[in-house]
Amino acid sequence: MRKLENHELNRKDVEGFKNADKLPIIVVLDQVRSLNNIGSIFRSSDAFLVSEIFLCGITATPPNKEIHKTALGATETVDWSYFETTLEAVAELKKRNATIFAVEQTEKAAFLHQVNPNPKELTALIFGNEVFGVEQEVINACDGVIEIPQLGSKHSLNISVSAGIVLWEFARKLNAFSN
Numbered sequence: 001m002r003k004l005e006n007h008e009l010n011r012k013d014v015e016g017f018k019n020a021d022k023l024p025i026i027v028v029l030d031q032v033r034s035l036n037n038i039g040s041i042f043r044s045s046d047a048f049l050v051s052e053i054f055l056c057g058i059t060a061t062p063p064n065k066e067i068h069k070t071a072l073g074a075t076e077t078v079d080w081s082y083f084e085t086t087l088e089a090v091a092e093l094k095k096r097n098a099t100i101f102a103v104e105q106t107e108k109a110a111f112l113h114q115v116n117p118n119p120k121e122l123t124a125l126i127f128g129n130e131v132f133g134v135e136q137e138v139i140n141a142c143d144g145v146i147e148i149p150q151l152g153s154k155h156s157l158n159i160s161v162s163a164g165i166v167l168w169e170f171a172r173k174l175n176a177f178s179n
């Protein structure tokens with residue numbers, strides 16, 4: 001097996017990304033403090049053709065050299081908007097008729113593998129602060145909660161890891177890889 005060269009990967013350039021059909025997914029970052037996590041989530045959002053990212057509260061916004069370190073240019077491809085509060089972002093999502101999920105551990109959360117997104121509907125996925133998670137008032141405003149099942153002794157995953165797992169699973173279920 002030979003490792004492929006970058007030019008053989010047939011990746012989109014910025015214009016190609018901007019013109020591509022996106023998955024009907026909006027990623028919402030609720031008070032995310034780590035610039036590296038923000039950049040990583042931009043990069044994963046680019047990888048899975050996410051429609052947009054909503055950055056809320058203390059979540060930093062591009063341009064930012066620390067975000068750029070892990071985003072590697074994805075801040076140029078993925079559209080983003082800033083909201084002072086996550087509840088303002090939720091209000092905007094409701095105007096767009098999105099189905100809104102917090103990614104969190106709660107009572108009555110659905111495990112990720114049990115959630116089946118509708119390809120004809122916009123879905124929002126809210127990821128929370130590294131220490132406190134998604135704010136309770138935001139969870140209360142959501143249509144549901146998704147939990148990533150875990151088998152080990154730790155109770156959580158890094159937010160950028162969680163985002164990658166959830167975005168992969170949603171892209172897979174939306175048949176993004178069928179072409």
